[in-house]
Amino acid sequence: MADVMTRLEPDTRAVARGLSDMTIRNLFIIPTIAFLIIFNVFPLLYSLWQSFTDFRASTTAPANWIGLANYRDLLGDEFIWRNFTITAKYVLISVSGQVVVGFGLAMLLNRAIPMKGLITTLLLLPMMLSMAVVGLFWKLLYDPSFGIINYFLGLGKFEWLADPQVALFAVAIVDIWMWSPFVMLLSLAGLSAVPKHLYEAAEIDRASSLYTFFRITLPLVAPILMIAIIFRTMEAFKTFDHAYILSSQPTTELIAIRLYKMAFLEWQTGMSSAFAYIVLIMVVAITNIYVKYLNRAKAR
Amino acid sequence: MARVEFKNVTKRFGGTRALKDLTLTVEDGEFFVLLGRTGAGKTTALRSIAGLEKPEEGSVLIDGVDVGDWTAAERDVALVLQQYSLYPRLTVRGNLEFPLRPKGRRMSEDEIARRVERAANTLQITHLLDRKVERLSGGEMQRVSIGRAIVREPxxxxxxxxxxxxxxxxxxxxRVELKALHHELGATFLFVTHDQVEAMSMGDKIGVLRSGRLVQVGTPSDIYERPANTFVARSVGSPPMNLIEGTLSGSAANLNGISLPVAIGMAGGAGPLTFGVRPEAMVLEQGAPGEARVFDIEDQGVIKILSLDFGETRLHATVPAGTHVKRDEIVRFGWKPEKVLTFDRNTGRNLAFA
Structure with a gap:
């Protein structure tokens, strides 16, 4: 019987699908690969070449090969380092804020409460909005003269976005508001996977709730929380939209904004390509560190 | 060490009642087994003692004190579950120390070490103490979770x-180790199982539960020899008790056209009855009144278990391994009259329990 099945399989399979493997390859894989090459691989390699030239997209002058000069200039530029420092600070505030708020919300939601589904959906809404739109309406919320935030907090004419010390926090708060639901969603999945009988065993063993949290909940949710952190760090690193819309303070000039200005306002195409590569390498490096931790957390 | 009592405990889950008016006493130091099928309410009963479920009616008493308002932590009981429920990412030692560590217990490090050591010795897991629980086999995990109960001295x-x-x-x-452990600690054990062999071999006393009601409480031999009704008769013993419909006239049982003797003064009356007889009380011999066809033979080495077709009724008989029978052979059978029980055919009640 088994032999008959094997012998018949290739024919019946093709008939059942109505498509041969060859057709499937031509239909799905070739367009995908072509698309990837045209829109990803080619620009990647082309910008790598550009990063070694003094090319400016605004002129017709031909690009000259200048070797590592762009990289040398960028890494020696203290203003660029300031952009990196700002970004690092922003990533730290924003991601840690999202983890605290998101995980906290997940803990609150991880129990039987009425209208849990509705509440979860409502909490997820910010994540589904356009970042540019979020930037625009938070600009209104932050407005010193008619913004609702100052009204509710009774801060009078507090300048959220114009105060150089506060502006970066203001931008990070928007990011936290928008992306905490993402951390919440992943944490919720992690929390609901913790077996209930472990909590019951801990309850009978007279463990305090704090002890239970650090000994049972956190170790079991850690891997999935780590994944959320990886995603959010990578995203926060390249934040542009709402930060650009909200504030034009030098203290909120994230690397993505600096990069945008360099490439499309100053038209230093070659230099900005080099800059983009430096950022890419950093993101890859940071992600690798996280993944290492993730694997360690999983292995334990 | 404690005595546990249920007093008229009723517990509902939604529309279904998991426990119905359960009244039961487990004496201090007893190994008590609650036997029942899935959904009989045995786990609910256990969780009510642990404080993980709150009964709607009735009360649970430990050492005569109503613990209804006590939290699980205050009750000082230990619970071992089927799913082991070991704390992840910790070593075996970490798991054993877990119940001793939380604040409020304030146990000295020496005392913790001593207790862990002793529990590990008792369960022969000393060599595993520094291993992560994820690397243990099923049996080792269950030992650790029993160990975690022991260190508490609950x-x-x-x-x-x-x-x-x-x-x-x-x-x-x-099974043997748990019994030895119970003997050594002298503590009160309440053990829940659906496995009648487990119940019979471990329990000092067995409580049989059926759909939330307690059907019978007694020692294993009580339950085996004097089941309160046909449900218990069928649940305990492997193969189960033979139940044959018939009527009683004088000192003879009329079954499907044949007549077998019963003990003098047998409870019964004229109504329709069900006669119960254990497979080992069945006798196969030439000239016996019953006639049946051999349906199956199970050779267990010391004994053979025969399945016999007696009219519409399937009977079991255990006979010495040396007995020679073949499938489809017609054999003649009788029973030991003094071992026969009578049940009311309608209610299933054992008529010897007036």
Whole structure:
């Protein structure tokens, strides 16, 4: 019987699908690969070449090969380092804020409460909005003269976005508001996977709730929380939209904004390509560190 | 060490009642087994003692004190579950120390070490102490979770089918170990199982539950020899008790056209009856009144278990392994009259229990 099945399989399979493997390859894989090459691989390699030239997209002058000069200039530029420092600070505030708020919300939601589904959906809404739109309406919320935030907090004419010390926090708060639901969603999945009988065993063993949290909940949710952190760090690193819309303070000039200005306002195409590569390498490096931790957390 | 009592305990889950008016006493130091099928309410009963479920009616008493308002932590009971429920990412030692560490217990490090050491010795897991729990086999995990109960030195040990997830051989050896442990600690054990062999071999006393009601409480031999009704008769013993419909006239049972003797003064009356007889009380001999066809023969080495077709009724008989019978052979059978029980055919009640 088994032999008959094997012998018949290739024919019946093709008939059942109505498509041969060859057709499937031509239909799905070739367009995908072509698309990837045209829109990803080619620009990647082309910008790598550009990063070694003094090319400016605004002129017709031909690009000259200048070797590592762009990289040398960028890494020696203290203003660029300031952009990196700002970004690092922003990533730290924003991601840690999202983890605290998101995980906290997940803990609150991880129990039987009425209208849990509705509440979860409502909490997820910010994540589904356009970042540019979020930037625009938070600009209104932050407005010193008619913004609702100052009204509710009774801060009078507090300048959220114009105060150089506060502006970066203001931008990070928007990011936290928008992306905490993402951390919440992943944490919720992690929390609901913790077996209930472990909590019951801990309850009978007279463990305090704090002890239970650090000994049972956190170790079991850690891997999935780590994944959320990886995603959010990578995203926060390249934040542009709402930060650009909200504030034009030098203290909120994230690397993505600096990069945008360099490439499309100053038209230093070659230099900005080099800059983009430096950022890419950093993101890859940071992600690798996280993944290492993730694997360690999983292995334990 | 404690005595546990249920007084008229009723517990509902939604529309279904998991426990119906359960009244039961487990004496101090007793190994009590709650036997019942899935959904009979045995786990609910256990969780009510642990404080993980709150009964709607009735009360649970530990050492005569109503613990209804006590939290699980205050009740000082230990619970061993089928799913082991070891704390992840910790070593065996970490798991054993877990119940001793939380604040409020304020136990000295020496005392903790001493207790862990002793529990590990008792369960022969000393060599595993520094291993992560994820690297243990099923049997080792269950030992650790029993160990975690022992270190507590709790008032009551509650065990919810702790052996069900283990393979047969391991189950047997842990069964013996648990009994030895009970003997050594002298603590009150409440053990829940659906496995009648487990119940019979471990319990000082067995409580049979059926759909939330307590059907019978007694020693294993009580339950085996004097089942309160046909349900208990069918649930306990392997193969189960033979139940044959018939009527009683004088000192003879009329079954499907044949007549077998019964003990003098047998409870019964004229109504329709069900006669119960254990397979080992069946006798196969030439000239016996019953006639049946051999349907199956199970050779267990020391004995053979025969399945016999007697009219519409399937009977079991255990005979010495030396007995020679063949499939489809017609054999003649009788029974030991003094071992025969009578049940009311309508209610299933054992008529010897007036």
């Amino acid at each position: 008032r009551v040990f509650l065990m919810d089918e702790p052996l069900s997830a283990l393979d047969a051989k391991l189950r047997e050896s842990l």
